[in-house]
Amino acid sequence: MNTVHSIKEVRNEIKKWRKEGLTVGLVTTMGFLHEGHESLIKRASEENDRVVVSIFVNPTQFGPNEDLEAYPRDIKRDETVCEKAGANLIFNPDPSEMYYDDASTTVNVAGLTEGLCGAKRPVHFGGVCLVVSKFFNIVTPDRAYFGEKDAQQLAVIKRMVRDLNFDIEIVGCPIVRESDGLARSSRNIYLSNEERKAALILNKSLNLAKQSLNEGERDANKVKDIIIEKLNSESLAKVDYVEIVDSSNLKPAFNINKPVLVAIAVYIGKTRLIDNFTFKM
Structure with missing residues (x-):
């Protein structure tokens, strides 16, 4: 397994694989990988000949008062997780490799991004769509894998891929939980013992x-x-939102007569956690 830091290195490796007729899976992450990420990488390695994992704390998806600088990072640990799970290449760029100083292009998916997490994080999904579309163009994967814990993100990425005609299959993967039911998250590390309970x-x-x-x-x-x-x-929980929305368009549901997403965001102390499930009729 290799770790590279430039777009040119990634593209050179992809070209070699394509000449051999190999399929490519992509898992996009912000690093500090946990068992949820590991499950995505394992599935990608089962369904593709080669797997690329991007590890990049993306500045464009953080608002001015969010935890960009504090976001946990540990590339050596991440490399161990990736190799164990079956990744072949890690792309770990600096922000200067991903973004021009005078960049003026944005990617926005309207309609799906105004509610849920998007209501309180207005720049978030624009940043996600921009960086994911760049990774798609750099890696040109056959399949890309996303966790269902970030259900709104998954819906947004699927719509973006459809609307922009990316020739990529988007694969949603189940939430991975701790033995006591807590959804795995890189932000769980922020929790004290009391907050963890x-x-x-x-x-x-x-x-x-x-x-x-x-x-x-x-x-x-x-x-x-x-x-x-x-x-x-x-007492340590502060509700950010509790929403029940139509699974297809993320619009609020009132009388539940079709599949819905039940989604919550809650602050435990200063740490914002999300969780959800889909109810199918």
Whole structure:
């Protein structure tokens, strides 16, 4: 496995693989890899001849008061995870390699980005779409793999690929959880021991909602109330949002008569965590 830092190096490697008729999978990450990322890389290695993992803390998707500088980084650890999971190439560029000082091009997916996380993070998905589209152009993968924990991001990427006619299959992969139910996240490292225990409230609240839906509740507001009541029972939890939206367009759902995404964002102390599940009729 190789780690490279320039676009030219990536393209040279891809050209060699293409001459051999090999398929290429891509996993885009911001590093500090956990078991969730590892599962994406493993799946990509099972379904493709070669796998590229990008490790890049992308500045364009962070707002002015967000944790760009504090975001955890450990490239040596990441290299170990990638090699173990079956990656063949790591692309770890500097921001100056990815962005020109006078860059003026943006990529925006309207409609899917205004709600959920996009409501409080107005620059986030524009940054995600820009950097992912650049990785797609640099790597030209056959398939790209994204976790379902970032459900809105997955929906946005799928729409961008459709609208811009990228010849890439987008593969969504299930949420990977700790043994106690907490969704794996690079931001979990920010949690103190007490906050780590408190964070279990996210999955517990979603499980109550799932139970209610399985028992026949179809009023979205009543299901949301169940989640909010459970979240409010934890003193360290502060609700950012609780939403139930149509899975296809991410518009708010009221009477649940088609597949919906049940999504939450919660602050545990200063750490913002997200979780979700999809309910299919």
